[in-house]
Amino acid sequence: MEPVLIVGIIFGFVSFSAYLRFRTKQLEHGADTMGSQLHKENEQLRQKAESLEQRVRVLESIVTTKEYALGQEIDALAESDQT
Numbered sequence: 731m732e733p734v735l736i737v738g739i740i741f742g743f744v745s746f747s748a749y750l751r752f753r754t755k756q757l758e759h760g761a762d763t764m765g766s767q768l769h770k771e772n773e774q775l776r777q778k779a780e781s782l783e784q785r786v787r788v789l790e791s792i793v794t795t796k797e798y799a800l801g802q803e804i805d806a807l808a809e810s811d812q813t
Contacts, residue, residue: 792798
């Protein structure tokens with residue numbers, strides 16, 4: 731049982747060392763700057779989505795007003811009189 735444990739410990743150590751080397755190379759090549767750029771882009775897209783949602787709310791309020799509905803009915807009657 732001891733040889734299996736020793737092999738497992740060595741394998742785990744080698745794997746962890748390889749991961750640390752990989753992560754160090756990522757940091758050296760600016761992987762974290764890419765993450766911050768993605769974070770900034772995500773925030774910009776969230777702000778744009780909020781702006782679009784607000785615009786849709788305004789348009790919905792315009793469309794659901796009585797004056798707009800009355801205007802649509804008048805236009806529909808005018809079109810039916812022309813035909």
